[in-house]
Amino acid sequence: EGMYATVVEMVRKSNGQRVAVKRMKKKYNGWDQCAKLREIKSLVRLRHPNIVKLQEVVREKNTLYLVFEHLDRNLFEYLQKECQGKPMEPLMVRNFMFQILQGVFYMHSRGFFHRDLKPENILLRGEQVRIADFGLAREIRSRPPYTEYISTRWYRAPEILLRMPKYGPPVDLWACGAIMGELFTTNPIFPGSSETDQLHKVCALLGSPTHQTWPFGMSRAKQIKFSFPSFKVNRMSEIIPKCPQALQLMQALLRYDPRRRVTAGQALRYPFFQVGTDLPVEKKGGEEMLLNSLASDVLRPPATPAAAHSGGGAPRRRLGVTAVKDAQGPVLASMVLNARHKP
Known part of the structure; x- marks a missing residue:
């Protein structure tokens, strides 16, 4: 309901x-x-x-x-029932994120962005991923201003938290970064209780933005009389301590400035997704076949x-x-x- x-x-x-x-x-x-x-x-x-x-x-x-x-269940249910608080193996994270980003890449290439990506809207059949619930989707070519209050708060990009009337596909990539962090930890990485607390938790993990890293965001914060908390240290390595390739991708997905945030197409080319990349667990049989078969569908035309x-x-x-x-x-x-x- x-x-x-x-x-x-x-x-x-x-x-x-x-x-x-x-x-x-x-x-x-x-x-x-x-x-x-x-x-x-x-x-x-x-x-x-x-x-x-x-x-x-x-x-x-x-x-x-x-x-x-x-489909059998959603990603939130999978985390609750299968992981039960235990960190997900990097190989499994790679499988899920590869498919999610393929769907996002295709969606953006067809002129839409989702605006409400979260584990509950990622459906699963076995280990196959489907992005669902397009009730908040917008056409990229549609004109702003857009709705301020969109997406579940924990996966909401900072430009939306600052109530910027103009935003676009990068909000989906921020959500992908938050989902990726949750796959590693099995818990939301930015569980804010309000918009202000949400920004506080983002800054506590990523370090606070500056005029160098996000000039427009700093100007917008001043305009709405919001002061970012002072956190100078990026603590992302605490979430992914033993997988530098995954950390590199998450850092790119969770950049404050949407203009500098990685696109879905760029993300799919990161070392984390290269079959044969050494990850800190033993490889599972059949993974290369799965990733290669999925890769062949990245740009498959619509039926x-x-x-x-x-x-x-x-x-x-x-x-x-x-x-x-x-x-x-x-x-x-x-x-x-x-x-x-x-x-």
């Missing part, structure tokens, strides 16, 4: 396929209104192995349903929408998903609620 929608796990009667059905709380009177929904606008154009697949969009009695592929449905029954419009349609009967009649429903 969320603020804008309810998600339940269901099973298609026709083939036993499990799906996740998202029921929007807002009422939609027509398809023109539905087409403006950010989640639909983005996902019909984003077809990539590391982005969740939107299978079907259905409107029934002004209620909108989004039908997604089903071409299928031809329009020409048979009888409910009218359908193809928009890069299985079907977009007005329901002729109860939309959930073709599915049954799974006992393992997802609130």
Whole structure:
């Protein structure tokens, strides 16, 4: 149960396929209104192995349903159940971050940025990653000002914490850095209780920004009468004490100045992701095959929408998903609620 929608796990009667059905709380009177929904606008154009697949969009009695592929759990649940407070091995961090950054790179290359990356929005099937929940996604070409209060606070970039009206794709890379730190520690690295406390925790770990490292941020802080706490030491090595390649990448993802923050494409070329790089644990069999197979999909073009449905029954419009349609009967009649429903 969320603020804008309810998600339940269901099973298609026709083939036993499990799906996740998202029921929007807002009422939609027509398809023109539905087409403006950010989640639909983005996902019909984003077809990539590391982005969740939107299978079907259905409107029934002004209620909108989004039908997604089903995945086992999210990254937060994985950290809680599998790691149980124990640090994740660098090889596993590399696997997860490689896939997350591939999805982000593709998303940005297609003209969207997510704005709400966090472990709960990273879905897993085994060790395969899908980025999900595009409800806050924006087109890169859209004009500012943007919403100030976006993304979960712990993964919010400093330019948003300072309420800058203009920001862009670098906010997703900051979130990736925060997620990467959490994979190593199994705990949020910036667990602020307020926006002010959030900035305090960022400075305590990274050291405070200066006029040299983030001139525009310092000017913005002065404009809104905010004083950065004084922390001179960067303590990132305490989080990753034995993996310099990972530390190098995290430092690049968590730069204060968004203009100097690494892009997703640049991040994917960092030594941390080079197969054969010595990491401080024994290699697991099959990792090179996994990374190489994933790398081949980095720039895979989106699937071409299928031809329009020409048979009888409910009218359908193809928009890069299985079907977009007005329901002729109860939309959930073709599915049954799974006992393992997802609130």
